[in-house]
Amino acid sequence: xxxxxxxxxGSRRGRPERLPPGQYDTGRDWPVLTAEAQPRIAPExxxxxxxxxxxxxxxxxxxxxxxxxxxxxxxxxxCVTTWSMLDTTFAGVSVDxxxxxxxxxxxxxxVMAHSSTGYTTxxxxxxxxxGKAWLVWEYDGRPLAAEHGGPVRLLVPHLYFWKSAKWVxxxxxxxxxxxxxxxxxxxxxxxxxxxxxxxQGDP
Amino acid sequence: MSAPAEAAPxxxxxWTTGTVVELERLGDRLVRLRLDVADRTDHLPGQHYxxxxxxxxxxxxxxxxxxxxxxDDPLLELMVECLPGGEVSGHLxxxxxxxxVFELRGPIGxxxxxxxxATALCVVGGTGVVPxxxxxxxxxxxxxxxxxxxxxxxxxxxxxxxxxxxxEAGAFVALTRENLGDRVAAPPYPEEIAALxxxxxxxxxxxxxxxxxxxxxxxxxxxxxxxxxxxxxFGATG
Numbered sequence: 381x382x383x384x385x386x387x388x389x390g391s392r393r394g395r396p397e398r399l400p401p402g403q404y405d406t407g408r409d410w411p412v413l414t415a416e417a418q419p420r421i422a423p424e425x426x427x428x429x430x431x432x433x434x435x436x437x438x439x440x441x442x443x444x445x446x447x448x449x450x451x452x453x454x455x456x457x458x459c460v461t462t463w464s465m466l467d468t469t470f471a472g473v474s475v476d477x478x479x480x481x482x483x484x485x486x487x488x489x490x491v492m493a494h495s496s497t498g499y500t501t502x503x504x505x506x507x508x509x510x511g512k513a514w515l516v517w518e519y520d521g522r523p524l525a526a527e528h529g530g531p532v533r534l535l536v537p538h539l540y541f542w543k544s545a546k547w548v549x550x551x552x553x554x555x556x557x558x559x560x561x562x563x564x565x566x567x568x569x570x571x572x573x574x575x576x577x578x579x580q581g582d583p
Numbered sequence: 584m585s586a587p588a589e590a591a592p593x594x595x596x597x598w599t600t601g602t603v604v605e606l607e608r609l610g611d612r613l614v615r616l617r618l619d620v621a622d623r624t625d626h627l628p629g630q631h632y633x634x635x636x637x638x639x640x641x642x643x644x645x646x647x648x649x650x651x652x653x654x655d656d657p658l659l660e661l662m663v664e665c666l667p668g669g670e671v672s673g674h675l676x677x678x679x680x681x682x683x684v685f686e687l688r689g690p691i692g693x694x695x696x697x698x699x700x701a702t703a704l705c706v707v708g709g710t711g712v713v714p715x716x717x718x719x720x721x722x723x724x725x726x727x728x729x730x731x732x733x734x735x736x737x738x739x740x741x742x743x744x745x746x747x748x749x750x751e752a753g754a755f756v757a758l759t760r761e762n763l764g765d766r767v768a769a770p771p772y773p774e775e776i777a778a779l780x781x782x783x784x785x786x787x788x789x790x791x792x793x794x795x796x797x798x799x800x801x802x803x804x805x806x807x808x809x810x811x812x813x814x815x816x817f818g819a820t821g
Contacts, residue, residue, distance in 0.1 A: 381637060381686050382600060386678040389638035391670045402645055404670065412792045413816055415694050417799050417809035461647060498810075527796075565693035566595040579691060580595055 398456055399464055400573035406463035412527045413461060415561070416497045419547055423531045428478070428515060432492075432553040435483035442531070445515065448473045453514055453537060458573040460540040470524075470535050472516035475508045478551070487555045493534050493543075494550035501545050501560035502569065503536065505553065512538055515548060540571035540578070593693030596624035596632075601687040604658055606679060612665050613710075613744055614676045615651075617658040620687060625654045628717040629696035629787070629815075632661065632689030636674055643686075646671040649713040649789075649815075650690065651745070653720035659687075662744045664710040695815045699727040701784040704807065706771075706798040708736040709743070711790030714815065716745045718787075719752045728753070732779045734771055736794070755779065770797065773804040780805040789815040 399405060423442045431437035440448070451474040458464045484505065491508055493501050507513065514535040517524050524530035529546025536543045542562050563569055568577040575583055601618035608614050626632075628650075635645035652660035665676035679685075697703055697718045705715045712735050722731045733754035737743025739761045750756055756763060757771040786807045788798040795816040802812060 381598070381635075382684045383639050384636040384674070384685065385680075385683050387636045387638055387644075387674055389636070389640070389642035389644065391668070392642055392644075402643060404644075411817075415814055417803075417812045417814065418796070419809075462645065527792075561694075566593065566691055579688070581597060 396466065398466060400458055401576055403458055403462055403464040403573065406465050408465075410465055410528065411459070411461070411463055413459065414527075414546065416499060418526055419497055420526060421496060421531055421547060423517075426531050427549060428532065429550045430478050430482040430553070431550070433485040433488035433555050434479075434553050435485060436481065438478075438482050440478070445473055445532075446517075448477050451477070451514055453516070453535060455537055457537050457541055457544075460542060460567065460571070460578050464573075469520050470514060470516040471518035471521075472514045472532065472535070474511065475513040475515065475534075475551070476511065478515070479509060482553075484553055485555075488553040490554040490557045492552040492554055492558060492560060493545040493548055494552060495545050495547040496549045497547055499545060499547070499561050501543050502554075502558055502563055503539070503543055504557075504570065507536060507539060507543075507570070508551075512536065538572070540568075540573055542567065543571050593627050593630065593696055594624050594690055595693075596626075596689045596691070598686060598688045599623070600684050601659060603679060603681050603683045603685070606681050608676065609744070610741055612742070614663050614665065614679070616661045616663065616675065616679070617652075618661070618685070618687070619657075620659045623659065624690060626650055626690030626717075627693075627696040627698055628653060628721040629714040630690035630692045631714070632659065632687050633691065634661070634671065634675075635686040635688070636671055637686060644670045647691070649717070651713045651716045651720075653717055653724055655724050656720070662710060662713045662716075664744075695787065695789070695813050697721075697731070697785075697787065699725060699730055702730045702782055703785045703787060704732045704734070704779050704783045704802070705787040705789070706734045706736075706776075706802060707788070708790030708794035708798065709738075711788075711794065711815070711817070712737075712744055712749065714789055715787065716748065719749070719754070723752065732783070734776050734779065736771060736790070771801065773801060776801075777805045780807050783807060784811065786812045787815075788812060790817075792816050
């Protein structure tokens with residue numbers, strides 16, 4: 381590919397090594413990106429269901445989810461639109477905790493995260509287990525704002541952030557992969573920022 | 584609520600290159616580029632492209648920009664707002680010139696598209712007008728103008744991209760910092776645009792994050808169902 385005339389990339393100086401390729405540090409400015417109108421969900425009306433290829437499908441209320449052992453993520457997040465935010469803190473419950481109670485069937489290999497808006501995103505099950513994914517209701521010590529997916533969103537910080545479905549209300553375990561909303565619209569099925577898996581056809 | 588799924592299959596393009604054929608700087612914030620794209624995949628109105636800059640040592644920077652041209656246009660038109668400290672937009676505004684070759688990837692995005700399949704109302708602000716300009720141009724080229732209604736909001740006529748073209752195409756233009764004809768500077772009122780919601784099957788909102796939440800509320804006030812609204816927002820991306 382051609383070198384761009386007159387472009388030296390000087391503004392990268394001081395670029396943290398933690399930034400994946402093609403990303404920039406947005407600082408504390410957290411852009412809001414959604415494809416649909418923002419729903420208003422009262423915490424007491426929110427529930428999370430884990431079903432599909434599991435032994436014990438289960439639904440937790442807000443109170444029941446909060447009664448589970450809490451878990452915190454401290455680290456970076458990366459959006460496919462090229463911003464990254466470093467050193468964020470999210471708190472909620474590990475997806476492992478929910479899956480332990482629901483019992484994935486041996487042939488379960490994928491998960492579809494569903495939002496109350498109808499938004500969906502698909503992930504390999506291995507990307508939401510072993511301490512890699514959370515349901516979060518707190519950002520930097522405060523309740524997660526509705527515009528950022530509150531009261532509860534999925535958090536899968538090692539993948540591009542469209543995988544971290546806002547307003548999540550269901551994790552459907554699947555034996556076969558199926559594309560979610562953005563994945564049907566040209567985005568990558570996995571979305572690893574370090575491999576720049578942004579769109580279909582990326583490695 | 585109904586699902587924002589069932590999107591029509593949209594074309595997805597791969598990496599290619601584009602040569603700048605025309606470049607126009609409009610004021611100190613906007614630059615309009617028209618590019619000849621090698622091996623182009625035709626887009627749907629509303630889709631975007633990624634433009635990538637490459638330094639001699641291989642370092643790259645890339646950003647997404649909505650397409651303003653209709654699919655029938657032999658060239659690909661982008662309108663880029665220059666943001667303070669913007670790594671890519673700054674280069675396009677300050678350095679880019681006719682004859683430059685850029686890496687391009689597109690078209691991308693199968694959600695915020697319109698090809699005439701539904702009667703639509705678009706409420707767009709600032710450079711958020713760009714994808715809707717592509718829709719308007721497509722509508723005019725194919726006799727679909729009665730299916731597309733546009734409310735465009737800008738600070739001033741000079742700052743609103745494609746202002747003259749929007750007005751000529753019959754868009755309702757609301758300026759917030761200066762009067763336009765008899766209309767006093769103000770964001771659009773529900774009463775001003777309520778009639779445009781009649782028979783609307785789908786709505787499009789594009790603009791900054793603050794604008795998008797304002798526009799979504801406004802559409803709700805004039806009776807547009809929230810599950811028919813498709814939103815494209817941009818935060819601070821330079």
